Amino acid sequence: MKKGTLKQILLITDGCSNKGEDPSAVAALASQQGITVNVIGILEDDQSEDPTGLQEVEDIAMSGGGVSQIVFKQALSQTVQTVTKQAMTQTLQGVVNQELKQILGPKESLEELPPEQRGEVMEVVEDLGETCDLEVLVLVDTSASMHNKLPTVQESLIDLSVSMNARIGRNRFAIYSFPGKKKDIDKVFDWSPRLESISSVFPKLTSGGITPTGPALKEAMYQFGKKSLKRSFLRRDESNIEEAGY
Amino acid sequence: MNPTSKKQGINVRPGDVINGKWHHNRYVILKQLGQGAIGSVYLCESNGKKAALKISDKGSSVTMEVNVLKTFKKVQGNRLGPSLLDVDDWIDPRGRTYSFYVMEYLKGEELSTFVRRHGQEWLGILMLQLLEDLSNLHKQGWVFGDLKTDNLIVTHAPRRLKWIDVGGTTQIGRSIKEYTEFFDRGYWQMGSRKAEPSYDLFSLAMVMLHFYHPKRFERGSSPEKTLMRKLRNTAPLKPYESCIYKALTGKYMSSDQMRQDLSMILMQRKDTNTSQNTARRPNVQTSRTVRGNTPKPNTNSKKQPRQEHPTLESLAIIVVVFLFYFLYLILG
Known part of the structure; x- marks a missing residue:
């Protein structure tokens, strides 16, 4: 089986979209293109209950084939990783499930196997999760209400990179923020294997209550096909051949 | 909902x-x-x-x-x-x-409760047991991963440390599956999250620190400094300081190395234990010299005459022997 690259969009937001197309629809489209959409909703520290607006978080992830979680600021670091890893396993499990169906017939899936055999299949899934390449585009909501959360977001993204780079497979990360100054999204950090070097702080926050989550997701989707990405992967390939020399 | x-x-x-x-x-x-x-x-x-x-x-x-x-x-x-x-x-x-x-179902006490109830000397001993188990695990190609106080219990008969949650156990060379920030060297920016023996040893050192800081502490802007300061300022951990320091900074390549150091400390500790309790000074050596020289003249004065006795005794013996010899000569 050829090991492909897993593509994910990680949306970090604290509110409801209010402009442009329905983010769930865009997420469904992304999912069709092989891009998983994960969503993390951040709560205010003093919020005791989930505001109704955050229901959208779950909806987007559901139609994007991804994972969603709603957390307080303090738990963000750990959540970012859990969500990313869970979504990887979920995607890979989907792939393995399809293979299983081809071998064992349309009715068979991982859940239909007895526990003993399931263990062996999960080992394969785990192997794939460890060795596959991963591209994560992080899309951060930088509307005014996110102001005091952005330092934590930045920290948790560095942490994500530490975790993912402990894997055997290769990683690429990019960070975009929305709403952008002129466009739907602004580039904060271009595709790179590591995030430890994020020195640029998130751009100045946009005041006003616009949260165009849908258009931002759509724009983010296009970033996966960009030339710069292919080129940088080629470069990485060359260097990897050297490394493989020992 | x-x-x-x-x-x-x-x-x-x-x-x-x-x-x-x-x-x-x-x-x-x-x-x-x-x-x-x-x-x-x-x-x-x-x-x-x-x-x-x-x-x-x-x-x-x-x-x-x-x-x-x-x-x-x-x-x-x-x-x-x-x-x-x-x-x-x-x-x-x-x-x-x-x-x-x-x-x-493993019935036992949580590590921290056990040590608090049965005495702090258990902490080092239990860690020694843990290092032995970790060594076995590592030799099989696995790393425990999510090593933390909550995941450790002490069973009663025999009194032994056991781990209960194995969710973080990861094959060596892969990325750690599950971890808890406070015990994770990645969080403290002291190393990667790659599964290797030194990853577990870092967590083990944090378990020891955690015992004296049950509420945990924040990493602050320079995590390594925070960690070292906490280590230096935790008086009861003083005897273990060098060992914990090496574990935190990734100097140990295997749990056996750390086990050796730790057991050496535990064997040494026995005689310094009492002086430590009374003095509560972090530096064991100075407290020992102070005690040896000045403060207790009573014991010294009692000891010294006894030390002079042997010469007196031998002199007396010689005198007695001569006396008997003399008598023997006279009587004979």
Whole structure:
């Protein structure tokens, strides 16, 4: 089986979209293109209950084939990783499930196997999760209400990179923020294997209550096909051949 | 409804019965033992025997944990952790499927409670036991990963440290599956999250620190400095300082190295223990010299005449011998 690259969009937001197309629809489209959409909703520290607006978080992830979680600021670091890893396993499990169906017939899936055999299949899934390449585009909501959360977001993204780079497979990360100054999204950090070097702080926050989550997701989707990405992967390939020399 | 709680929404209450879909075993739930990122653990009863049952709606995660428990079985019986008894699925009355596994119920005290009750000297000894187990695990190609105080219990007979949650156990060379920030060297920016023996040793050192800082502490802007300052300022850990320092900075390549250092410290500690308690000075050596020289003239004055005795005694013996010899000569 050829090991492909897993593509994910990680949306970090604290509110409801209010402009442009329905983010769930865009997420469904992304999912069709092989891009998983994960969503993390951040709560205010003093919020005791989930505001109704955050229901959208779950909806987007559901139609994007991804994972969603709603957390307080303090738990963000750990959540970012859990969500990313869970979504990887979920995607890979989907792939393995399809293979299983081809071998064992349309009715068979991982859940239909007895526990003993399931263990062996999960080992394969785990192997794939460890060795596959991963591209994560992080899309951060930088509307005014996110102001005091952005330092934590930045920290948790560095942490994500530490975790993912402990894997055997290769990683690429990019960070975009929305709403952008002129466009739907602004580039904060271009595709790179590591995030430890994020020195640029998130751009100045946009005041006003616009949260165009849908258009931002759509724009983010296009970033996966960009030339710069292919080129940088080629470069990485060359260097990897050297490394493989020992 | 709360989406986070919805995800772990397994509503199992004491008295409920869980029937296995595949192996048809019957488990009666007695009480909840704990709740983690992946599912909940319950005390249950089956055929009159108590066992721990972990149930989750995340089937894949359960399967992964079961895989780890199975490898433990291969490694060396059930010394390393609870042994695996059963793996199965359960379909609840509403038709939803959950995965669960049943393991041996280990009855014991939490590490911190145990040490507080039985004395601090246990901390080092239990860590020594832990290092032995870790060494075995590492030799089999695995790293424990999520090593933290909560995951360690002390069983009563024999008094032995055992680990209970194996969810973080990872093959060496891969990325750590599960961890807790405070015990994670990645969080402290002291190394990667790659599964290697030194990763576990860092966590073990943090377990020792955590015992004296049960509320944990923040890493601050320069994590390494914070950590070192805490280590230096924790007086009871002074004897272990060099050992903990080496573990935190990744100087130990294997748990055996650390075990050697730690057992040396523990063997040495016995005689310095009393002086430490009275002086409570971090530096053991100075307190020892101070005690030797000045403060207790009483014991000194008692000792010194005794030390002079031997010469007097031998003189007396010689005199007596001569006296007898003299008498012998006269009488003879």
